[in-house]
Amino acid sequence: MSGSDDYEAAAATAAGEVAAFDDSRKGVVSRFHHALHTTPALVPLIVLLASIAIFGVLLGSRFFSPFALTLILQQVQIVGIVAAAQSLVILTAGIDLSVGAIAVISSVVMGQFTFRYGIPVEVAIACGLTFGTLIGALNGWLVAVMKLPPFIVTLGMWQIVLAANYLYSANETIRSQDIAEQAPLLQLMGAKFSLGGAVFTFGVIFLLLLVLVLAYVLKHTAWGRHVYAVGDDPEAAELSGVDVKKTLISVYALAGLICAFAGWALIGRIGSVSPTSGQLLNIESITAVVIGGISLFGGRGSIVGTFFGALIVGVFTLGLRLLGADAQWTFLLIGLLIIAAVAVDQWIRKVAA
Numbered sequence: 001m002s003g004s005d006d007y008e009a010a011a012a013t014a015a016g017e018v019a020a021f022d023d024s025r026k027g028v029v030s031r032f033h034h035a036l037h038t039t040p041a042l043v044p045l046i047v048l049l050a051s052i053a054i055f056g057v058l059l060g061s062r063f064f065s066p067f068a069l070t071l072i073l074q075q076v077q078i079v080g081i082v083a084a085a086q087s088l089v090i091l092t093a094g095i096d097l098s099v100g101a102i103a104v105i106s107s108v109v110m111g112q113f114t115f116r117y118g119i120p121v122e123v124a125i126a127c128g129l130t131f132g133t134l135i136g137a138l139n140g141w142l143v144a145v146m147k148l149p150p151f152i153v154t155l156g157m158w159q160i161v162l163a164a165n166y167l168y169s170a171n172e173t174i175r176s177q178d179i180a181e182q183a184p185l186l187q188l189m190g191a192k193f194s195l196g197g198a199v200f201t202f203g204v205i206f207l208l209l210l211v212l213v214l215a216y217v218l219k220h221t222a223w224g225r226h227v228y229a230v231g232d233d234p235e236a237a238e239l240s241g242v243d244v245k246k247t248l249i250s251v252y253a254l255a256g257l258i259c260a261f262a263g264w265a266l267i268g269r270i271g272s273v274s275p276t277s278g279q280l281l282n283i284e285s286i287t288a289v290v291i292g293g294i295s296l297f298g299g300r301g302s303i304v305g306t307f308f309g310a311l312i313v314g315v316f317t318l319g320l321r322l323l324g325a326d327a328q329w330t331f332l333l334i335g336l337l338i339i340a341a342v343a344v345d346q347w348i349r350k351v352a353a
Helices: 007-012 028-038 042-059 066-091 099-115 121-144 150-169 176-182 184-190 202-220 222-232 234-239 244-270 281-291 303-323 327-352
Strands: 192-195 198-201
Touching: 042 303, 042 327, 066 099, 066 198, 066 202, 066 222, 066 244, 066 281, 066 303, 099 121, 099 150, 099 176, 099 184, 099 244, 099 281, 121 150, 121 184, 121 244, 176 184, 184 202, 184 244, 198 202, 202 222, 202 244, 202 303, 222 234, 222 244, 234 244, 281 303, 281 327, 303 327
Parallel strands: none
Antiparallel strands: 192 198
16 A cells, blocks of 8 residues: 555544634624524513613603502413414414414303303313314314415414304303302412412413423423424425424414413403403414514524513503503504514524525
8 A cells, every 4th residue: 555545644644623614703793693593582582671661761660560560461361371372383384363263262162061061160171171172183184284374274264263153152251250150260260369569360370381381392302393393494304204294283282272271261361251352362472473583484483482572562551551642552563563573583584594
């Protein structure tokens, strides 16, 4: 073997340094962009803290009181729960326009099963939770197996569930007094307790626990990584061994279950079972998700960001109300936040690419 072919000797005398590349992210803007890309919840957190500071300066102790701050949590608990379900779907690059209708019909099933059929309230609640899960699973099956667009599937399901809700309930509202006397468990999520001057409800506690559990599951479990992978690139995810169909069905089914819990919380919030309640939950949930930094293109974002997004809406709503401003200003500012959130997401994606 010639000297030129002595590869081992050549390797032994070769330089040991690893190839290094100049880091182009040296500017403040580049580092800030990198932080936004790696921590999607950072933008809504900054907006939330800024809005709290602004209204705190304008309103003082009226806004910073424990009661006022926990009132925000009470106001956004239903939207926050439904937005958590919406987040799971949007992370897969889908969208669910039926979340509000699922929540309402689940609450109607719980109430009607209890009062119309005399079923024990515990069983009626379980039936409502199961019903919401089945509707979500059907959405997932149509999207994953039948390959129908999520927007079309959930738009159609929204209309179907909404009509079924009115037909089944005969547009009948079950009064709060009757529920309190005969089935108080239906109002459990609305039960209040005080803690250091702050007033909480079990619905708020459920929302906080839901956010923590989903945040852990999405970040630290194989199923959570599969959800992000499917949203980022379903074909690449399938090639890497992810069961895309099973993942999508499970996501929509879980979203349906979470919406059913929102329906239970809705009974506690308004006290009654009404087929006309929660009509704006679809739009409000998407608003919280978008402001919370979850990309509508899927594969990027966090449940914690969605929670911050829901709180931002609550802060603006309460702050402007305490200032005596017209309610339309709330819609105007939230609309601007939605457009700004999408613009920031596009900027992050463009620079990262």
